[in-house]
Amino acid sequence: MSATRAEICVVACAEAWRGDGEILAAAMGTCSILGARLARLTFEPGLLTTDGGALLTAEAVPFGAPAGAVEGWLPFREHLWLVQNGRRHVMMGASQIDRQGNTNISAIGDWARPKSQLLGVRGAPGNTICNPTSYWIPKQSTRVFVPEVDVVSGVGHDRAAGLGPRAARFHDLRRVVTDLAVFDFGTPDGSMRLVSVHPGVEVGQVRAATGFDLTIDGDVPETRQPTGEELRVIREVLDPKGLRYREVKA
């Protein structure tokens, strides 16, 4: 069984939560949501996941399925308190991300009168300053991987460092997964580093889709292949309708 790019991405997203234990895996975007639930169904069974709404489901449910049995209640007010509490690792989307991991979902252009108004900062400022945060970006390009974001919604390493160690002590950017590769921030200055390229992707392609200097240490490995069991869970249990292909083409 050979895995599609979308399935590689789902597993790469799932890996973000490895070792997290009993915390909420909060996910945005199809491959990210599938990744959270896949992690729970395989190597990280302690994770808590939702139905996409206010319910903590007793088991990880298929994408878009009703909650079924419920083990907890997490309406928006409780979710926002949980952000403060900290037992949560969020994987968000980003319209722009820069080398230091600052992200923008608010507006493109000058914030005062934007060229393109996007969502607004939503929970990104609180998420990044209070919780481990990863990103899922379904279409990497130089429009998204930019030298400097227009609006800082999610806080990157330079901004966090500017706050001092006390205020930034929960700031923890983990990994960035795109349709091409996986990145982290394991460099001395906290800038973005290429961790692995997905099977079939050249390092040059990743570089060409990145609008800033990317740290690349030596030979870059391939993102790992899904196991047979992971593929079965993605295909037969979590996403039999193939909604992952709306985000990342087969």
Add this chain to the structure above:
Amino acid sequence: MGVVTSIEEIVGSLESGMTIGIGGWGSRRKPMALVRAIYRSSLTDLTIVAYGGPDVGLLCAAGKVRRVVAPFVTLDSIALEPHFRAARQRGAVDFTEYDEGMFMFGLLAAAHRLPFLPTRAGLGSDVMRMNPALRTVRSPYDDGEELVAVPALTMDVALVHMDVADTRGNGRYLGPDPYMDDLFAKASGRCFMSCDRLVEAGELGGPPQTLLVSRMHVTGVVETPGGGHFTDSGQGRDEMFQRHYAASAADPEAWAAFADRFLTGDEAAYQETVQQWREEGR
């Protein structure tokens, strides 16, 4: 204690320049019947405080809004609210943009008569740059931590929509999420509540923890069956109609036709026209 009133009386009691909080979240359980009535009114220069959805969009489209206070404006299943986008991109509205948690802390502060509440949310982000009046506060204890002092989000009036209410102004929600509607009620000088179904006092029934809004915080209550349409309330979101709304909003001519058809008459006319539209689509 709330008195049973009408949509027209509620909107007639509002004034231009007021700060109006609107309950719900995104495109979920919004008091749309009241929003539509404001859309038809002569009110202007409003400050709208909301976890924004089509409520904010519609009022921006009608030129009612001077300032939006929100962490986002979205239709949920359609990410971006077209009217709000257009208003921002033409520079037609001011925007106080907060993090979602900061926004809740602002509501909590207002609901509990505190000047501010402290939080980490916002630190290091451009929320501090967009809102130069925001201040931080240092912990007076040994940790000395610096936090954002989110000012109370006080408002003149709040509008919320409940599934069921009684004639005294007690409100019950039946969905999975209360959103922040009780906080809006407590944060406002006056709260008006619309509901899908109005019952006599003592007949609300149901588990007590679903009794979200108390009459002690409610000035007036009005029965508006389907008053949350097209947002997610009661029967779920009317996705087909929301798509029609969003597609129309993206084009001036299509919007003129939409507004002419759906938004010129009163609430009863709206509900009837939506029913006709639905039958045409079959």
